[in-house]
Amino acid sequence: MRALIIDDEDLARAVVRQHLEAHPDVEVAAECANGFEALKAAAQHQPDLIFLDIQMPKLDGFEVLELLEAEGRRPAVIFVTAYDQHALRAFEAHAVDYLLKPFAKERFDAALAKARLLVAAQPAVPPPPAAELAATARQGRPLERIVVKDGPKVTVIHLDRLDWVQAQDDYVLLRTEGKSILKQQTLASLETQLDPARFIRIHRSYILNLDRLVRVEQDTKEHRDAVLRDGTRLPVSRAGYQRLRELWEDA
Amino acid sequence: MHPLLVSRARLGTYLLGWVPIALLLAGIARSQGWNWLEATSLALPLCLLGALLFLGTWYLCRAMPLQNTVDGLATQSAVWGTAALLMGGLWAGLAWLLARVLAWLPGLGALPQRVQLALPVITGLGILLYLASVALSYLMLAQARALEAERKGAELQLLAQESELKALRAQLNPHFLFNSLNSLSALTAVDPVRAREMCVLLSEFLRRSLGLGERRLVALREELDLARAYLAIEQIRFGSRLRLDLTVDPATEPALLPTLLLQPLVENAIKHGIAALPEGGTLVLTTELVEGHVILRVENPRDSDAPTPQGLGLGLGLRQVRQRLLGRFGSRARFEATSLAETHRVTLVFPLETEP
Secondary structure, three states: EEEEEEEHHEEEEEHHHHHHOOOOOOOOEEOOOHHHHHHHHHHOOOOOOOEEEEOOOOOHHHHHHHHHHOOOOOEEEEEEEOOOHHHHHHHHHHHOOEEEOOOOOHHHHHHHHHHHHHHOOOOOOOOOOOOHHHHHHHHOOOOOOOEEEEEEEEEEEEEEEEEEEEEEEOOEEEEEEOOOEEEEOOHHHHHHHHHOOOOOEOOOEEEEHHHHHHHHHHHOOOOOOEOOOOOOOOOOHHHHHHHHHHHHHHO | OOOOOHHHHHHHHHHHHHHHHHHHHHHHHHHHOOOHHHHHHHHHHHHHHHHHHOOOHHHHHHHHOOOHHHHHHHHHHHHHHHHHHHHHHHHHHHHHHHHHHHHHOOOOHHHHHHHHHHHHHHHHHHHHHHHHHHHHHHHHHHHHHHHHHHHHHHHHHHHHHHHHHHHHOOOOOOHHHHHHHHHHHHHHHHHHHHHHHHHHOOOOOOHHHHHHHHOEEEHHHHHHHHHHHHHHHHHHHHHEEEEEEEEEEEEHOOOOOOOOHHHHHHHHHHHHHHHOOOOOEEEEEEEEOOEEEEEEEEEEOOOOOOOOOOOOOOOOHHHHHHHHHHHHHHOOEEEEEEEEEOOOEEEEEEEEEOOO
């Protein structure tokens, strides 16, 4: 079994490596100090199992997992973290294991045994997508950034730089700082991850960053346009207008 | 200070309240066959005199809070009754004097005689008005007491917040603690000597932060010692990613400041600076003494891809640091957080005050 150890701290990776010494059937294909290295190593080594820290620079553990998924990879995952244990307890229901730093040998061996089973036999219920795990761990807090993989390039979009989003079938077109980036996700699923006080579904096909909105203009009796700071006009549906008005009335 | 005399608006309202009484008095006089001139020229000045005279009731009421025993109430009723009789009489006497004076004016020659006849009515009205002013005074006193209680409540709430803060300060950052223990767990196998060193550092840090949590003010020297212990641990954790550049002016070391003010700055610099960068960076901590003021600066590199916090969008940690610094030194201190593209800097400036 091939494994990757992904953690930004040398010593934290060393702990996992030391524990793995007792399991000669697991080969450590690579150690990665950040998410970008992890993506590269995963493409190169096709790991069956990854040990994944959650809090890392640039890309966090969930984002690494999401990007791996976008490439069609889904190795077995053991999260290794000092993260809030209450947030992670929910993972047990998803057949995803986690180790809370620091951990004992017995706990490590148990997690590894579980991962072995997962790798050997494809489970009846596949583990949930990374975005769902991340949402569980966030415990209701909205998303702060979006990661997109486009070929070898990874783009991280911080949400205050996201202007608006347009639905395009199974994809969303993310508009940020004059650029358009496509991501495979439905608009409805993205909508549930965003902060409803900052991002509004103004139309069946559009989500708008409220901060960009200047005014709403009524063209004809039934047709309204949102005018953005940069002059862009996006259509506002009747339901979207209703949502905007509710927000204004609450404010 | 009398509550009606503290502002013009209140005094004005009070005097306005006397207008209907003056009208009532004039009306009664008219019904007794006085002409309009006589009625108004007596009623208006008499009411003005009454308004001023009865202001004094409040002082007496304040000196004699309402009793809630039957005996106490009886005594007080007797006192107020007597006072009301006296004041009613005094008021009637004033009316009589006023009439004498006004009689000099043309057209008011009959006034003294008319007042003479009306003296019992004026006395009675005076008694009633005096009792009303007693009631009003007690009402104002009760209201003032309620306001006072509210203010005290707010003060207590503030105190509670302060102690909550204390609890918060004593609370250790669990993420730091668990990560350090994890590093320690790695070191035990590969480098027992450094493992022991880390144990000592961790104990020192814990002992110091527990000790500091109890105090309100502390010398900068102790804050720096705590920060050094903390940073030594983080250096083991982050290895070559964390580089330190500490420059401490010895003259600033005895400066007193609110407890655990430096620690959140250093923790933030690690969390949002070093830990957020794959290659890490240098944490710069300097203190200097300029014209009797300590300038304390913590600077760290930041992820240039992350959005810069706008305006005063400080995190809870920094907001509390600012609040506590300004709470202690007021306008003599300054808090500044600057976020540039690649560096984040927090500067505290506060007057050098030392232990006596």
